[in-house]
Amino acid sequence: MSQETFIQTHNDLWNLLNEQIRFLATKKRNTPEPMRLDEFPYLFRQACHHLALAKDRHYSSQLIHRLNELALQGHAILYRKRILWPQRFLVFVFIDFPSKLRENSGMFFLAAALLFVPMGIMLYAVNASPDLVYSVLDESQVRDFDAMYSKESKSLGRIRDSASDFQMFGHYIYNNISIAFRVFAAGMLLGVGSMFFLVLNGVVMGAVVGFVIYSGNQERILSFVVGHSAFELLAIAISGCAGLMLGWSIINPGSVSRIDALKSAANNAMTLVYGVFVMLLIAAFIEAFWSSISMQDNTIKYIVGGSLWLILALYFSFSGRGYRGYHGH
Amino acid sequence: MLDNIKTIQTPEGVTLHLSLAGPVTRFIAWSIDFGIKIGILFSFAMFLPLFGGFGQGVLAIIFFIVWEFYGIYYEARRGGMTPGKKAMGIKVVYDNGTPVDLSGAFARNLLRAVDMLPFCYSFGLIAMLSNKSYKRLGDLAAGTIVVYCQSANVAGQIPVMAAHAPALLLTPDEQCAVVDFAERTSLLSQERVFEIAAVLAPVLKVEEQQCVPQLLGYANWIVGKR
16 A cells, blocks of 8 residues: 555544544643544554554655654553542552551661661760760750750740741751651662761761750750651651662662662652651641640640650551552552 | 664554653753742742741742752643743653653652762763663653653655656665655755755666656655655
8 A cells, every 4th residue: 555545544533533632631621522532542553553554664754753643642641640639648648658668667677777776876975975966066056956945945946036936837847858858869879878867867866865965954855856756757767768778679679670670669669758748747847836835844745745656656557457558559 | 773762662562752852951951940940939038038937937838849849740740841841842751651640750859869969960960871761860760751742853745746656676665765855855955955866867867957856756656646
């Protein structure tokens, strides 16, 4: 069959398919639908067949280019994903996120160890020998921390007394979530980057708490952090876990290629990163609007803080057990 | 072959071609996006601080959202194109040709933090130049590629001419060459067209001036406009 005859025979089909693609691609629909939806895959397969024929019969580049573009657009429409967001979100919160963490519990405990062990060591060390705090922080930062938790400051955890709750909320969002994203991304550097950030965060936090305890203000700092500590510390550990997963997939891809192992690990890690993001939003909220409230008797703060730790521990251990998540595994 | 074409095997059993976008185009698109982000943040920073502590808080949140989620929003919800990419005519797709969705956009944008190290996207550039599909580290992890929305078309319409059958027997490759030549005549200068066709004067056994019409006649015949 000559090219001209070929074009004349099938031109109508290609134009119809083109119209249908345009119709499906736009959200605003003023015109009626060119064809029934169940006809679309059939016509698309035909167009692909015509493309293969055109190549095989060495038809001209212009025709092949036209059919290639048509097939690419149809391919994009046919294989795109559509997600129902509210349902998706609930499934994520109650099933996907905790299950994914349980699947990678080994990495998580490693990340948690890299965060908490240096924290504990530094806390003890600085409490015993306070000059050690200057090995991780400079003078002005130490002064700031001292001022935040000293008996003279009117509000807990604020650098300037006049800083409003909402301003601190914005600051925590900007600061903490960016840090968590970096901790995760640094996992690409064979996991070493994430390890470094976890240890660094642990050491700095341990030093600060140790120093404030040494200064005698332990009541003020502990009542401040206990509220949001569960969400924030676990979120940093989980984001470190996600980074380690990335790095590990490159080092030990198992029986697949490194690229495929990385893609699969990144996919899994993203579930954890979404969860980290939500946890840090909650932590910022608590830190800005609850933790800084000065109370006569801090017992209720400790009760709330302790309960949050318990709730999160139960959530990650048990939520979604036995259910199939969004993707059925 | 040294080109920027990526082939995709589809379930329909046909091979599709996508044109990959190189580092330079992507860098220009990124610069445009960077400028837009700075512009947005600057305009908010102009008036929000007037609202005191509350304004500062809102500014910090807006800063965070714009900085981290600009790319993710546009790539996931606007057909893989940020404004900068749209200006350069490129878009992000998965490496099987399907449109990119939230998890892909999220992964590749978060990993920008690593691509930017140690300075000015060096790791990203090295990664792009090290694999066949110009993927930076974020693309490798997310399984995405950046392609041109419309691949370059070097073929125009064949000029209409009275068709007549080739005097000699042409193999399929030679027929393709004649048709391709005819399609490109509208894109090349007249002198160049004449120069290319004149090479065949001894084979076609005509005067040099007659070569172009001869070849166009053959092209019309081969394509079937008889």
